[in-house]
Amino acid sequence: MSQKEIDILKRAILREKGARKAAEKILEDKSRELYVTSEELKTTNLKLEQLLDEKSTQLQGVFENIIDAYVVMDLKGNIIKFNDPAVVLFGYDIDNEPLNVINLIYKKDYKYAMKSFKKLQENGFFTNYRARIHTKNKDIKWVHINASLIFNKQKKPIAAQGIVRDITDLKNLELQKESLLKKVEKSNDELQEYAHIVSHDLKSPLRSIDALVSWIKEDNQEHLDAASLQNFELISGTLEKMENLISSILSYSSIGFDSVKKEMVNLNTIVQDLNKILMIPEHITVKVKSKLPTIKGHQTKLEQLFQNLIGNAVKFMDKEDGLIEIDVKETPSYYEFSIKDNGIGIDKKYHEKIFKIFNSLNERKDSTGIGLSIVKKIIDIHNGEIWLDSEVGEYTTFYFTLKK
Amino acid sequence: MKGIVFTEFLDLVETKFGLEMVDKIIEQSELDSNGIYTSVGTYKFSEMLQLLQHLSTHTGIDIDTLLLVYAEHFFSVLEASYPGLLATYKDPIEMISSIENHIHVEVRKIYPDAELPTFIVEEKTENSLIMIYKSSRAMHHFGLGLMNKTFEHFNSTATIVLEKIKEDGTEVKFIINKN
Numbered sequence: 001m002s003q004k005e006i007d008i009l010k011r012a013i014l015r016e017k018g019a020r021k022a023a024e025k026i027l028e029d030k031s032r033e034l035y036v037t038s039e040e041l042k043t044t045n046l047k048l049e050q051l052l053d054e055k056s057t058q059l060q061g062v063f064e065n066i067i068d069a070y071v072v073m074d075l076k077g078n079i080i081k082f083n084d085p086a087v088v089l090f091g092y093d094i095d096n097e098p099l100n101v102i103n104l105i106y107k108k109d110y111k112y113a114m115k116s117f118k119k120l121q122e123n124g125f126f127t128n129y130r131a132r133i134h135t136k137n138k139d140i141k142w143v144h145i146n147a148s149l150i151f152n153k154q155k156k157p158i159a160a161q162g163i164v165r166d167i168t169d170l171k172n173l174e175l176q177k178e179s180l181l182k183k184v185e186k187s188n189d190e191l192q193e194y195a196h197i198v199s200h201d202l203k204s205p206l207r208s209i210d211a212l213v214s215w216i217k218e219d220n221q222e223h224l225d226a227a228s229l230q231n232f233e234l235i236s237g238t239l240e241k242m243e244n245l246i247s248s249i250l251s252y253s254s255i256g257f258d259s260v261k262k263e264m265v266n267l268n269t270i271v272q273d274l275n276k277i278l279m280i281p282e283h284i285t286v287k288v289k290s291k292l293p294t295i296k297g298h299q300t301k302l303e304q305l306f307q308n309l310i311g312n313a314v315k316f317m318d319k320e321d322g323l324i325e326i327d328v329k330e331t332p333s334y335y336e337f338s339i340k341d342n343g344i345g346i347d348k349k350y351h352e353k354i355f356k357i358f359n360s361l362n363e364r365k366d367s368t369g370i371g372l373s374i375v376k377k378i379i380d381i382h383n384g385e386i387w388l389d390s391e392v393g394e395y396t397t398f399y400f401t402l403k404k
Numbered sequence: 405m406k407g408i409v410f411t412e413f414l415d416l417v418e419t420k421f422g423l424e425m426v427d428k429i430i431e432q433s434e435l436d437s438n439g440i441y442t443s444v445g446t447y448k449f450s451e452m453l454q455l456l457q458h459l460s461t462h463t464g465i466d467i468d469t470l471l472l473v474y475a476e477h478f479f480s481v482l483e484a485s486y487p488g489l490l491a492t493y494k495d496p497i498e499m500i501s502s503i504e505n506h507i508h509v510e511v512r513k514i515y516p517d518a519e520l521p522t523f524i525v526e527e528k529t530e531n532s533l534i535m536i537y538k539s540s541r542a543m544h545h546f547g548l549g550l551m552n553k554t555f556e557h558f559n560s561t562a563t564i565v566l567e568k569i570k571e572d573g574t575e576v577k578f579i580i581n582k583n
Contacts, residue, residue, distance in 0.1 A: 005424075008423055008424055008427045009423070011427055011430075011431075012423060012426070012427065015430075015438075015439050015440050015441075018438070018440035019411075019440050019441055019442045020442070022440060022442045022445055023442035023443075023444055023445070026442065026444045026445055027444065030444075
């Protein structure tokens, strides 16, 4: 072998050695790099696993702890998951019997259910779905459902979940309430009609008695002594009182049946008009201390309210300088009115009793004992309260509130 | 340029012209690598260019022909190394037309820093294909050699005409008609 050939071979060998070392270095660097990357991946995986465990536990907790039924279904409506309350509500054991949501829908609610399902697909959720379902043993239950789609990482819907609440009891109560209200309305109508008939039937014999008594009196005018004439006066007075009583009962029973809608009522105008109607005697002054508000209520009832209270103050005024003061105070949610007079006053022991029907404290012809019960009823209708403060022989102040 | 292109090249030179030729072209070139190549390394393209030029000078064979022959040899390397990739194709036209969208995608997974030419399909029928080759390396004949061997691999042949769009060969039209 020539020196030249030997040199060529030597150089070739040197290149081969160099290449081997270079390759080894590259591979070593690569493996180190791979090792580091794999360690990083392991750490990241561990973190992810922990996170997943944590989230799964949380979800499992929610799934097991919620009182409402929780249902997961695929996009075709096949039930995938029931929590315990769901099993109790629907009665199916989905691990052993496949179930589609269609089988649960009550026939008459089918259209509504399909509409809601469409909404779920389009918007990703629906809330406040209320309809009936069939349970496994053919019971019908009312349920309330909020539902939403479950998406995968690519934002594609893969399933749907819903929280289902059994509202059967609530719904039954609602239905019961409705039918009760209807019944009450009907019996109220009947009662009012009855009151009309009764008052008419009661009044006509009264009028007959009145007529007969006045005829007897006229026919025997010259034969009757002073005491008898006095008694005739009393009979006539009693009859008149009786007729007033019947009229009052009728008006009392009519309050609350009025289906007239509430409107804005200016109380200033009402009080001004009342001063004319009530024919207040010269010696009594009615003073409105502050401007009265305009409130939402029933015009005629509010008129009745002020008429009764001011009327009472006038009726039981025993002073020569009579003074009736009307005032109002405003609070955020209601008005507090006061009507004060310097009349005979009311003993404390009657303060409760006076608002009850037929409790007149005075044996007067023009006092039926119904006025304050009407007042109380009107205030009740307007969600207010009434009370009083009084000193016998000095004053009486009636306070009442009306909602704004 | 990937090391495997150098190692396979020098192996082929050794087989065809002997170890002395290998030694000569390395000694005459100015190489940062000193001619030390490993298939897993990456080296400058200018080194390949110098080796090719010196080989061309010594053998009197033009560079395009050298590249063509080398490519035909290189195809067998690919056949041996990536039989799975080749097996996904049933037809040479299909395989060649998918260089850009499939083969190069796979290459980048293994060699993210590979500098690859682009092959844009301009026209394609069942039996013909027109592609535009673009690369600053101007190694169109390397591509031609690989294509010839591709047809051979599927037991068929083709007439492939090269039309230079740019004189320096950095943009070339390949007109391929299956025989």
